[in-house]
Amino acid sequence: MEKDQLKKELLPRHVQFLALAGMIGTGIFKGSGDTLGIAGPGVIISYLIGGFLLLIVMSALAEMAVVYPNLNVQHLVHKAFGFHFSFVVGWLYWFNWILVTIVEILAAGSFLQFWFPNVPLWLLSLICGALIVGINCIQVKFYGEMEFWFASIKITALALFIILGGAVLLGFSDLSPTTPMLHLTGHGGFLPHGISGVLNACLIVMFSYGGSELIGVAISETKDVEKVLPKVIKGVVWRVVVFYVFPMLIIAGLIPWNKVSGQESPFVQVIGAIGIPGAAHIMNFILLTAVLSAANSGIFATSRTMFALAEKGEAPEILKTTTKSGVPIFAIILNGLFLLIGAFLAYLAPGKIIGYMMTIPGFTIILVWISICCAQLKLRPKYTKIPSFKVKLFPIMTIIGIAGLLIIFFGSTFSNGISVGTVVCFSTLAVLIVLSFIKGRPLKKNKGSKEQELIGPILKN
Numbered sequence: 001m002e003k004d005q006l007k008k009e010l011l012p013r014h015v016q017f018l019a020l021a022g023m024i025g026t027g028i029f030k031g032s033g034d035t036l037g038i039a040g041p042g043v044i045i046s047y048l049i050g051g052f053l054l055l056i057v058m059s060a061l062a063e064m065a066v067v068y069p070n071l072n073v074q075h076l077v078h079k080a081f082g083f084h085f086s087f088v089v090g091w092l093y094w095f096n097w098i099l100v101t102i103v104e105i106l107a108a109g110s111f112l113q114f115w116f117p118n119v120p121l122w123l124l125s126l127i128c129g130a131l132i133v134g135i136n137c138i139q140v141k142f143y144g145e146m147e148f149w150f151a152s153i154k155i156t157a158l159a160l161f162i163i164l165g166g167a168v169l170l171g172f173s174d175l176s177p178t179t180p181m182l183h184l185t186g187h188g189g190f191l192p193h194g195i196s197g198v199l200n201a202c203l204i205v206m207f208s209y210g211g212s213e214l215i216g217v218a219i220s221e222t223k224d225v226e227k228v229l230p231k232v233i234k235g236v237v238w239r240v241v242v243f244y245v246f247p248m249l250i251i252a253g254l255i256p257w258n259k260v261s262g263q264e265s266p267f268v269q270v271i272g273a274i275g276i277p278g279a280a281h282i283m284n285f286i287l288l289t290a291v292l293s294a295a296n297s298g299i300f301a302t303s304r305t306m307f308a309l310a311e312k313g314e315a316p317e318i319l320k321t322t323t324k325s326g327v328p329i330f331a332i333i334l335n336g337l338f339l340l341i342g343a344f345l346a347y348l349a350p351g352k353i354i355g356y357m358m359t360i361p362g363f364t365i366i367l368v369w370i371s372i373c374c375a376q377l378k379l380r381p382k383y384t385k386i387p388s389f390k391v392k393l394f395p396i397m398t399i400i401g402i403a404g405l406l407i408i409f410f411g412s413t414f415s416n417g418i419s420v421g422t423v424v425c426f427s428t429l430a431v432l433i434v435l436s437f438i439k440g441r442p443l444k445k446n447k448g449s450k451e452q453e454l455i456g457p458i459l460k461n
Contacts, residue, residue, distance in 0.1 A: 028247070036266065037260060040192035046205045049205070050209050054241075063390055064376055073372065074312070076372075077372075078312060084433075087439060088432045090305060096365055097305065098298070101302065102338065105343070109343075111284055126339075129342070133335075150296060153289045157290075166250060169249075169250055183255065184253050187257060202412070209240065209365075267286075268283045268287075303328050303331040304328065304331075307319060370409075
């Protein structure tokens with residue numbers, strides 16, 4: 001085994017589908033039902049707001065990546081704000097993705113129960129977790145190829161859903177409603193819960209869009225970053241908005257928003273209403289593929305985040321050990337152990353734990369996105385070269401992005417009261433801040449420490 005060597009073997013299509021895979025999972029196939037319940041048809045506005053903020057965050061990330069092509073998200077935050085800030089953001093990002101990955105694995109187990117109802121959830125989830133860990137242990141270019149095909153299945157399924165549902169909604173089918181706009185404007189109107197409902201739904205929307213920053217994690221393993229990344233990011237943003245806004249428009253147009261069941265995906269309800277033979281089996285396979293793909297991206301994100309933290313001395317040094325093929329093997333194994341804990345939680349409380357865990361990542365991903373925007377604000381005046389890709393109307397757009405994310409964060413915190421997600425998020429944040437100062441104290445006394453030797457070359461890049 002070797003140390004500190006990730007391989008640059010991810011191709012442009014791998015990176016683009018990696019980000020899409022991270023964003024298209026439980027958030028849309030299951031979370032769309034929750035957002036409809038919160039905002040009604042007006043949730044379409046929530047997804048558009050989220051898409052606008054996503055564009056700002058991704059543009060800021062692309063700009064910094066062009067100037068500093070060898071630095072990923074954790075490195076960029078460290079360069080902008082130093083040890084304490086990057087320590088908190090790095091571990092917060094890991095915490096976010098490990099929770100998301102556990103949720104995706106449990107969801108995969110629940111979808112498998114459709115065909116194997118007598119097999120317990122914890123065992124099916126454990127099998128799914130072992131599969132995902134195994135995929136991530138192979139050479140990164142093969143992982144990228146696997147994820148490319150994983151993501152292709154669910155993206156193709158979404159595209160077919162949009163085409164089929166759109167045709168029905170627009171009247172090109174015998175199943176078409178006589179008044180296509182009835183469900184969009186009836187049942188309390190387009191905004192049945194007002195603007196507050198739209199804003200409250202934004203927290204789940206942020207959770208759903210979370211994963212786009214995987215591009216920033218994959219930067220250090222991508223070829224020709226300066227040429228590839230701006231095009232990839234622009235493509236990801238418009239595709240994600242299309243794959244969220246159009247399906248929500250179709251769902252809200254074909255079935256009453258207040259009839260969306262919390263027990264099954266609204267996608268299943270719509271296809272069931274259209275009457276496609278074998279629809280339940282088809283959609284269940286698509287859902288299974290989607291969550292396995294998202295979990296696959298999650299293990300990639302958590303292992304590379306741990307690698308970056310270990311590289312800067314913010315995590316145990318062993319976690320930056322790689323195989324000859326450039327895979328951070330011990331980081332992957334450690335994250336696999338947390339999936340084992342997730343399976344154990346499914347054994348203890350299969351009906352409650354997923355609901356609790358789903359409330360947390362929305363908060364944490366917003367904090368990570370805010371840190372990306374803040375890093376760009378701080379680093380822009382220090383650029384050593386003019387980037388070929390720049391955020392338009394800087395600094396106004398970046399400030400708007402930060403303000404919008406803060407409004408969603410605090411609005412969701414106080415409007416919904418004290419929830420499990422709120423408590424866990426703020427408690428975790430407080431613990432990480434304290435640990436950052438505990439971990440950072442020796443640096444001031446020992447300037448020649450090995451940790452500084454690790455950080456120095458990164459900051460000089």
